[in-house]
Amino acid sequence: MTLIASPSGPPPRPFGRALCAMVTPFTASGALDLDRAQRLAAELVAGGCDGLVLNGTTGESPTTTDAEKAALVRAVRDALGPGVALVAGVGTADTAHTVELARQAERAGADGLLVIPPYYSRPPQAAVEAHFRRVADATGLPLALYDIPGRTATRIEPETVLRLAEHPRIVAVKDCAYDLLGSTKVLARTSLAYYSGCEEMNLPLYAIGGAGFISTVANVAPGRMRAVLDAFDAGDTALAARLNQLTIGLAELMMASGLPGTVTVKALLDAGPVREPLQPAGRETVDGLRAAYEELVKGPVQEPTTLL
Template sequence: MTTPPLARPPFGRALCAMVTPFTAAGALDLDGAQRLADRLVAEGCDGLVLSGTTGESPTTTDAEKAALVRAVREAVGERASIVAGVGTSDTRHTVELALAAEKAGADGLLVVTPYYSRPPQDAVEAHFREIADASGLPLVLYDIPGRTGTRIEPRTMIRLAEHPRIVAVKDCAYDLLGTQKVLARTELAYYAGCDEQVLALYAVGGAGYVSTVANVAPRQFRAILDAFDSGATADAARLQQRAIPLVELMMASGLPGTVTAKGLLGRLGLPSGPVRPPLRPADEAALDDLMTAYRELTGIK
């Protein structure tokens, strides 16, 4: 029997990048958020990442972000960890959001690389250190250069790992070589942020995943990790491969994951609501394809 790559990942292994439910009028739906959070935890999620990319953080207010953390904490109690997305392109604003999330009851902070301004690596490092110094919560660094325009280079990541409150990475860099270099030299917990890489990263020492597709298929993604941990590596590979058609439709079809996740949740009668502009909802043909892939993966008709 194999053992998990990390015996005690800081926020659990199976994390969902949860959508932020809205009402039909576009207001924050806290009741819906609580019901969705409760379902995700009951279906196998160890933790919930709020106000990330999938959670539409660019279009939610500071007050909405804090209210969402409070509501989800009330719903899940201590059954799951809560990681609050607080990253912005402004260091001062990010610190303010970090302190508000801590006060609201978050267990950790997801902090994305500052975007648009494209700071050099010394400035990226200083940004993360300032946030880690300001709050008492552990940080998950969010490395997603395809959206931010700036990578957290492996050498920078290795230096940041020396900070006692920088404990994890959500890895969307698509650089498995660079990731393994950091894994070999630090104790950072690496979470796959790209659903097609869940098993690959876990097998080389990752901590688990932060999944968008888990909004609709939490049990199926948890099963990949469980199979690997039990020593059934061929089964884990089969389960990962079986999920790929839905992963591709949700994450690589030209529509943002937020759009596809909310559209599919809506079809399933689960809390979601509309997306906020500039995002637009998926059309009916796309939703039909998503439902077909969902049914093939889950066996639910």
């Protein structure tokens, strides 16, 4: 497909603005549910998503097989056709395995790759840089670096990002580093597209030149998440701030409740169970999530109410 073109001025948006880190639906028995995945993908795009990230952490990539990952990309591509950006998560702790997953994702129809630093082994920055270059050289797809040291225990330091930005296929960053100063410095010196990967940073990062977001909460509220960016782009920053406040209550419940976003999303969607070691949310948590969700989706758009 032809990726969404950058606007006439900065920032670049190689995958659009509003992306959802989509959950991977399973059947009641725990098998991959491709029919439900296709329906969910179509619903998310109809609800306002420019693109989808498949096989990310929210998509339970640690517990899906390589074959399941490829099948999911193929199924969603078949359902959506060529007009929607599909970014495949291919990160592992093993460079060779990551390269193979990248090539597999390209064959399956992905438009881009999302790659984390190798986790657990905590490689030094020179090795982190070499890892990303190996993956970027392995396919013809554009690549987004995923900086999330809270999960990987390894930061992609800003100076490393600056060097990697010289690679023609490294085009974006999914930013979960909580370092707005570092992100600002890279934005000022490169043409990399910065996507917020943490809902509370969506508007702040966008306001300093970010490209948009890759959101877990967008699984259940894609239109409301996108509306924040729409208001900002229309020049109504006060409305953007109010809309952002409206989404934060639900985001906090879903992302800071002690449960992974995958669990809370699946508590709100008909997307099947989670795979172990994850466990489903308890009834009290589900009831709280549903109450907040109902207030978010049914409340007035311009006059946010307190969700917590």
